[in-house]
Amino acid sequence: NAGVTQTPKFRVLKTGQSMTLLCAQDMNHEYMYWYRQDPGMGLRLIHYSVGEGTTAKGEVPDGYNVSRLKKQNFLLGLESAAPSQTSVYFCASIPRGVRAVGELFFGEGSRLTVL
Amino acid sequence: SQELEQSPQSLIVQEGKNLTINCTSSKTLYGLYWYKQKYGEGLIFLMMLQKGGEEKSHEKITAKLDEKKQQSSLHITASQPSHAGIYLCGADILGGSEKLVFGKGTKLTVNP
Secondary structure (H helix, E strand, O other): OOOEEEEOOEEEEOOOOOEEEEEEEOOOOOEEEEEEEEOOOEEEEEEEEOOOOOOEEOOOOOOOEEEOOOOOEEEEEEOOOOHHHOEEEEEEEEOOOHHHOOOOEEOOOEEEEEO | OOOOEEEOOEEEEEOOOOEEEEEEOOOOOEEEEEEEEOOOOOEEEEEEEOOOOOEEEEOOEEEEEOOOOOEEEEEEOOOOHHHOEEEEEEEEOOOOOOOEEEOOOEEEEEEO
């Protein structure tokens, strides 16, 4: 089982460039999340989705857009990358409601550097 | 998230010592998660707690959620170098919003 797969795993961008991170899960999960991790900051929620066609803002949504056109995919877009978006990005998914089930499944992370 | 406070921020212990990491909120914690992260690697699921007073154990790690569901503790007994890493707590603090937020993490170092 692949679980949660993130692509790409590494990327270097120049300021102002755009890119999309793809998160794919093969577990038929309803809920998907995008987090960023910076030193000393833990995980900060960017956007999340509770089902196909739905998205919602997290704690740090500015500068990012997301789409959930298919249930298994959750895309995170940077329209105009800034050095402050240099970070490690993690995607996660869960079958449905938080209180209904256990483990939040994480991808391996995508390391993005913006020069 | 500022809504989830973890303490201490970092911890250095001698191998064999016990230690406790805390995760607190001014709001009710629904679905409290504990994860471990080795430096530069992915996240490893440890435990999830849902009910007030609940306690779970896995090997030498025990996690508890208090009765008010506003504080959780992670206790490691007889620590080993393999326990070193960053410990993160996460929760749905709004109850039903499914907005899962995490604390800033606790960096644990275990010296042989």
